[in-house]
Amino acid sequence: MTTDVVRIGFGHGSPEGENSAYLLPDRGVLIDPGPPGDAAFETLLSGIDDAGLAPEDLEHILVTHWHADHAGSAPRIAEVADATLWMSTTDAPLVREYASERDRRLERDAAALREWGVPDETVQAVVAGDTPSPVPDATPVSDLHDGDVVAGLEVLETPGHTLGHVAFHDRAGTHDARVDGSKDGNEGGNGHENEDDRQDDHADRDALFVGDAVLATYTPNVGGGDTRLEDPLSTYRRTLDRLANRYHPDSTTAYPGHGTPFALDDRIEVIREHHRDRRRNVVDALAARSPTPATPWEIARDLFGELRGIHAKMGAGEAASHLEDLVTAGDVGLVDEDPLRYAIDDSAE
Missing domain, CATH: 1.10.10.10 (Winged helix-like DNA-binding domain superfamily/Winged helix DNA-binding domain)
Known part of the structure; x- marks a missing residue:
């Protein structure tokens, strides 16, 4: 069986580069719907339409972590599609109870910044610049735990970038990758890639939707992305070890939260070396x-x-x-x- 994976790009809205959402059309699955706001949502709807689907065809919205550039459109598309929104039990509260959790998060972030010796005027500027996202104050979210399976995707806890970050391993078989362009263009190109080339690159490989746990050209931030974490660097190293030990790098395609799919190959070791440096x-x-x-x-x-x-x-x-x-x-x-x-x-x- 060949499973189709459709990538939807959103343009450059974060330091990591272009956001990526992924559709599995034959299973009604959408992973990491992207940032909030009307423009991003129109891009998402266009990508769903280009894949031959309507929002109502979606059954499951899966989110790797709580950051707004990944989870921001999740409540909206879940409501429009009448689909189940899934997140890890640890990150889910930051979307499920967005308004109250945001207040607690800003207090926590400010305390951490002061503990790190950041000047008070800079702390105030960081907090003031963290403006509310246009998302509901509260949203129904179903909890995921390590080892759960949703629509053939196995949940893998991968903390470090956030406390409750998860990846999704497609247990259903091989893959063809299709890429939809973003309105702002894809990294290093015109927003489109040759579909036949992408199929040759990623067919007959395991698929691992890694969110921001592993990125192709950017090292995920560790320490500042979620101030709930204790000992974030060693936590993240354990995640890299888990991925390296569990998935053969030569036969696994990583579908990242930013940029286009890539073979894991030695990318994990590159990130390890970055942190040694x-x-x-x-x-x-x-x-x-x-x-x-x-x-x-x-x-x-x-x-x-x-x-x-x-x-x-x-x-x-x-x-x-x-x-x-x-x-x-x-x-x-x-x-x-x-x-x-x-x-x-x-x-x-």
């Missing part, structure tokens, strides 16, 4: 400030330069995740907690 850079930045301790914000500024808006949260969060990991490894010492300050541990080898 980042770890060395964090140590070097701390050493350059020695003996003066440094906050995650100061290390982030050393690594990334000027940081504004969402980049302040993402940059400081990533630096904090590496510093926490270095403390666990015994390479760095935590010398203050309000805000967090770190220094090279001279007793470490």
Whole structure:
């Protein structure tokens, strides 16, 4: 059996690049419907129509994680299609109870930013810039757990980018990939790819819909994307290990939340090496400030330069995740907690 996978691209609305939604027309499944708003929703409806479906043909809306660029249109398309909206039991509340959870999330984010040493004016700017999404205050969402199966797709917990991030493994068989263009164009092209070439590339391979757990050209943020996570970097490394151990890289096509499908191949190892490099850079930045301790914000500024808006949260969060990991490894010492300050541990080898 060959399962058709149709990708719908949404244009560049986030640092990771063009968003990707995926249709499995023969099963009435839509994965990661994309960002909120009328323009994105029209793109989604156009992609559904191009695939020969009407919204009413959809039975299941699956979402890999709570971020608005993936889940933003989920409540709307689920209502229009009268379809079941599915998310992990951990991320579901951020959509199910959007209004109240958003208030709690902003409080949590502000507390984390201050703990990381981010100046108060920057904290206020980050919170003020996190404007409400045009989604319902509350939405019915059905919970998913690791190992659940919906329409032949097995749920795999893949936390790290968010606390409740999941991937979906197609257990039904081989795949042909079709690509629909976005209104803003696809990365590196005109928004369309040769369908026959895509079928040759991805037929007879397992399909793994990975959301933002693994991306082809961008390293998923770890630390700033969800401040509920404790020890986010080691959590994310365990996710990479799980994916690498469970799926043969030469026979698995990854369908990412941004960009076009790719063979897993050595991409997981590339991301691991990226974090090894980042770890060395964090140590070097701390050493350059020695003996003066440094906050995650100061290390982030050393690594990334000027940081504004969402980049302040993402940059400081990533630096904090590496510093926490270095403390666990015994390479760095935590010398203050309000805000967090770190220094090279001279007793470490």
